[in-house]
Amino acid sequence: MSRGPRRSTxxxxxxRVTLGVVAVGFIGLFLVLPLTMVFSEALSRGLAAxxxxxxxxxxLAAVRLTGIVAAVAVPLNAVFGIAASWAITKFDFCGKGLxxxxxxxxxxxxxVVSGLIYVLIFGLQGWLGATLRDWDFKVIFALxxxxxxxxxxxxxxxARELIPLMADQGRxxxxxxxxxxxxGLQTxxRVTLPNIKWGLLYGxxxxxxxxxxxxxxxxxxxxxxxxxxxxxxxxxxxLYNDYQFVGAFAVASLLALxxxxxxxxxxxxxxxxADEIAATHRH
Amino acid sequence: xxxxxxxxxxxxxxxxxxxxxxxxAPQGAFVALLGPSGxxxxxxxxxxxxxxxxxxxxVHFDDLNWLSLPARERRAGFVFQNYALxxxxxxxxxxxxxxxxxxxxxxxxRHAIAKRVEELLALVQLDGLGKRYPSxxxxxxxxxxxxxxALAIExxxxxxxxxxxxxxxxxxxxxxxxxRALHERLGLTTIFVTxxxxxxxxxxDLVAIMNKGKIEQYGTPEDVRSAPKTRFVxxxxxxxxx
Numbered sequence: 029m030s031r032g033p034r035r036s037t038x039x040x041x042x043x044r045v046t047l048g049v050v051a052v053g054f055i056g057l058f059l060v061l062p063l064t065m066v067f068s069e070a071l072s073r074g075l076a077a078x079x080x081x082x083x084x085x086x087x088l089a090a091v092r093l094t095g096i097v098a099a100v101a102v103p104l105n106a107v108f109g110i111a112a113s114w115a116i117t118k119f120d121f122c123g124k125g126l127x128x129x130x131x132x133x134x135x136x137x138x139x140v141v142s143g144l145i146y147v148l149i150f151g152l153q154g155w156l157g158a159t160l161r162d163w164d165f166k167v168i169f170a171l172x173x174x175x176x177x178x179x180x181x182x183x184x185x186x187a188r189e190l191i192p193l194m195a196d197q198g199r200x201x202x203x204x205x206x207x208x209x210x211x212g213l214q215t216x217x218r219v220t221l222p223n224i225k226w227g228l229l230y231g232x233x234x235x236x237x238x239x240x241x242x243x244x245x246x247x248x249x250x251x252x253x254x255x256x257x258x259x260x261x262x263x264x265x266x267l268y269n270d271y272q273f274v275g276a277f278a279v280a281s282l283l284a285l286x287x288x289x290x291x292x293x294x295x296x297x298x299x300x301x302a303d304e305i306a307a308t309h310r311h
Numbered sequence: 312x313x314x315x316x317x318x319x320x321x322x323x324x325x326x327x328x329x330x331x332x333x334x335x336a337p338q339g340a341f342v343a344l345l346g347p348s349g350x351x352x353x354x355x356x357x358x359x360x361x362x363x364x365x366x367x368x369x370v371h372f373d374d375l376n377w378l379s380l381p382a383r384e385r386r387a388g389f390v391f392q393n394y395a396l397x398x399x400x401x402x403x404x405x406x407x408x409x410x411x412x413x414x415x416x417x418x419x420x421r422h423a424i425a426k427r428v429e430e431l432l433a434l435v436q437l438d439g440l441g442k443r444y445p446s447x448x449x450x451x452x453x454x455x456x457x458x459x460x461a462l463a464i465e466x467x468x469x470x471x472x473x474x475x476x477x478x479x480x481x482x483x484x485x486x487x488x489x490x491r492a493l494h495e496r497l498g499l500t501t502i503f504v505t506x507x508x509x510x511x512x513x514x515x516d517l518v519a520i521m522n523k524g525k526i527e528q529y530g531t532p533e534d535v536r537s538a539p540k541t542r543f544v545x546x547x548x549x550x551x552x553x
Contacts, residue, residue: 200393206362219397
């Protein structure tokens with residue numbers, strides 16, 4: 029293979045090979061290998077055993093609970109994310125910087141602490157504990173607490189995705205819509221939302237993946253009641269601690285599959301709608 | 312039936328943008344707000360369009376207390392410097408927007424809107440481009456779509472913010488003549504902002520030279536050019552003549 033002189037942007041072949049090997053090795057060691065292990069452990073006693081572990085009533089209950097939690101937390105966080113990014117990027121108001129910082133709080137707080145906050149507020153010994161007991165409304169060690177903890181942890185995903193996008197798009201299109209006679213709601217529905225739909229979809233996908241996979245915060249508020257307040261990640265832990273490795277890895281592979289499907293969907297959307305996504309950025 | 316702007320003042324957080332601006336323009340006049348950047352001309356235009364609010368002063372137009380109307384009830388056709396076309400809509404949808412958001416009882420039928428869009432496309436010489444997206448158009452074409460969109464709402468006045476600012480010199484000259492011709496035809500009161508005095512003098516019936524939030528001189532291009540009232544005006548005119 030004959031080659032001309034090296035272009036200035038081309039690195040030394042040895043350097044390129046080294047970098048390539050390091051990158052591939054890293055990905056292989058830390059991402060692909062563990063993922064393969066999850067599936068191979070799940071299938072170590074055959075497909076039937078893995079399926080049986082998933083069909084166990086407690087496992088099914090965990091899958092159902094995770095689904096319910098995500099179904100409540102993700103739409104609420106999507107609505108919140110849209111509202112917050114709309115307010116932050118399209119209006120000027122006092123306390124805007126504070127709000128922007130607060131949105132990031134769940135990213136910087138340890139999930140365990142997030143869970144504990146809710147125990148302190150809603151738990152029996154907490155601020156609202158007595159009141160809630162009088163109303164016979166259980167938050168901690170029940171579904172509402174799990175939903176709250178999940179929401180707290182996944183709070184920033186949609187807003188984080190939308191704020192830079194909407195800031196980049198500016199306010200001019202909204203101003204144009206107003207000068208053309210559109211009401212606030214019409215502007216939101218016909219101008220703002222269509223411009224952010226792809227960013228919103230990414231945000232929701234990531235938010236959903238995290239909502240289903242959240243362990244720390246949920247672990248604190250759930251109480252680990254099998255078949256009742258165990259989400260999928262918690263169920264994996266319970267099974268693992270019981271030395272039921274096939275079961276633990278079988279449920280874990282469901283979660284891993286979810287992650288793969290999320291990534292696949294994201295890549296598919298990026299590929300399928302590349303033009304439209306590019307067009308929603310400032311031209 | 313004229314535009315009367317009286318003592319408009321506007322203060323941003325740290326600096327005053329407008330320090331009591333007054334002028335009167337007869338119905339159908341073509342007025343240029345000319346001045347260096349930071350002179351307050353765009354702020355004045357945005358106040359007229361309802362996109363910014365003045366702290367003091369009043370504006371009357373056609374017996375309307377103009378500033379008491381919210382932006383969407385003013386029917387002021389605003390053309391933005393960067394056009395602000397709706398990027399996810401086709402050219403035709405962009406132009407139809409102002410008609411399609413009207414309350415049901417005032418909204419033309421779908422057929423009537425489509426017909427109006429065709430007329431406007433012809434008016435701005437973009438026949439056949441209705442199905443394109445803004446990103447598929449040249450700068451000059453986008454400019455004309457923005458104008459057609461503003462005209463679709465049957466505006467009471469036209470407000471143009473640096474309408475040719477983002478275009479190259481050749482297209483700019485072509486569009487200038489075309490815009491003047493369109494103005495003669497439609498007879499709409501038009502205010503436009505520019506920092507290019509050649510453009511202002513070539514297009515406008517009346518020129519307001521602005522500096523530091525005030526109008527230094529207001530008059531016909533001939534008057535302003537032959538008898539600059541203040542030192543700033545004389546220097547400003549000189550600087551571009553060199």
